[in-house]
Amino acid sequence: MQQKVLILDFGSQVTQLIARRVRELNIYCEIHPYNSEKYNFADYKAVILSGSPHSVRGENAPKIDLSEVKGKKPLLGICYGAQYLAHFFGGEVGASNTREYGRANLSYINHDNPLFDEIGAGSQVWMSHSDTILNLPDNYECIASTPDVKNAAYHVKGEDTFAIQFHPEVYHSSDGSKLLENFLVKIAGVAQEWTPNNFVETTVQEIKDKVGNDKVVLGLSGGVDSTVAAVLLNKAIGENLYCIFVNNGLLRKNEFEAVLKQYEGMGLNVKGVDATDRFMKELEGLSDPELKRKAIGKAFIDVFDAESHLIEDVKWLAQGTIYPDVIESVSADGGPSATIKSHHNVGGLPDFMKLKIVEPLRMIFKDEVRRAGKSMGIDPELLGRHPFPGPGLAIRILGDITAEKVAMLQEVDAIFINGLKEHGLYDSVWQAGAILLPVQSVGVMGDERTYEKAVALRAVESTDGMTADWVDLPYKFLQEISNKIINNVKGVNRVVYDISSKPPATIEWE
Secondary structure (H helix, E strand, C coil), rough: CCCCEEEEECCCCCHHHHHHHHHHCCCCCEEEECCCCCCCCCCCEEEEEEECCCCCCCCCCCCCCCCCCCCCCCCCECCHHHHHHHHCCCCCCEEEEEEEEEEECEEEECCHHHHCCCCCCCCEEEEEEEEEEEEEECCCEEEECCCCCCHHHHHHHHCCEEEEEEEECCCCCCHHHHHHHHHHHHCCCCCCCCHEEEEHHHHHHHHHHHHHCCEEEECCCCCHHHHHHHHHHHHHHHEEEEEEEECCCCCEEEEEEHHHHHHCCCCCCCEEECHHHHHHHHCCCCCCCHHHHHHHHHHHHHHHHHHCCCCCCCCEEEEECHHHHHHCCCCCCCCCCCCCCCCCCCCCCCCCCCCEEEEECCCCHHHHHHHHHHHCCCCCCHHHCCCCCCHHHHHHHHCCCCCHHHHHHHHHHHHHHHHHHHCCHHHHEEEEEEEEEEEEEEEEECCEEEEEEEEEEEEEEEECCEEEEEECCCHHHHHHHHHHHHHHHHCEEEEECCCCCCCCCCCCCC
């Protein structure tokens, strides 16, 4: 039986990072909103309480019954979680004189406490809270402090209950991963058995048990997620898997033909469907990004409904949904971790489509998808492909969609992506693309004044898409690509480079 860790989300924007750090320890974990009914404490070996934008002193403070956990299972409170375990169990939490945000250093550590094993005084941590713990309840002991925060960490005597007011999950906490390892491995005794091979073996068996001898239809995109999902399903059910690759007219230049060719020799049963006209008709006149996503999702489902009826007795629709899609589409109590955007492959199917859903990658992150693919022998070049949004270029064309705009952006995108490959920069970038902006600018070409489109180039580095930094591409490269775009793509006379990180910006502009 796989040992699991439960992370309860109270609305923090960085709860996902806790899961990433836990998974890096080869430990399986799940995030659930604190008020969800989809978890049972009995199923987990340890529990972590996340941060929150709320104050424990507020009238609307998120509350949860911890009677099944506190003192009975290893429990770690982080930031809001730490203040919760103090405030609602007899301690005192008050407003801090100044908002404690940013880097700090631990000036005192109780080295006898296992939570801080092999972590030295002076260790850098990241604070992000406006409240602070003034007094601990009886039988709570302080085990770490910073110059400004006395109760930076504490332990409940006689229990495997610990809490910290800083965020170990963020990069700025230098020993954050070590602290989580101390809690989960040394204190909670969770086995570090979450590996790619383990995932593949377990998932293939789960698919067999779930699907049996039923037929499954899968939408391939040419991307990493759907490809790994296809290979997993193929290992489980073989010829009962029917793959369909839909051309929505919003793919990269020549991608439809290239992707179909790419799957030759992989042993997958793949059918290509060109539905460009249908998608473009659904998008006609739409400018709002959410409406565009929904229109694409509807057309996608309509096409699959039609195609699935051509397969006798098909019962399941497989999707390459991954964990960030799920997390970004679920919120805790409507807080700031509330839905950032809708995902076309999250949320199930309309009633009229009588297919059940199977999502073999639903609980893993992008880098874990790649590791699983590598363990199954998938071509490294395919696994190294940048992520590409399901709605395609529709959300990289700001405003309404026309065939002319799509063709223009396809040319710009091709110059940028091919340039990254030619200059050996592609593999150092996690995701890249071009955005067609809904503005025109004045320019001069030859002796003539122009008034044409502007495009933005975007390149980020990341491990899972939850956070991302813009890539510092060489100026000479950007200069060369800018010149190529302006000289070769009719209708574009200005190129800019996006230097925004996530957060606060998202990777895509829509």
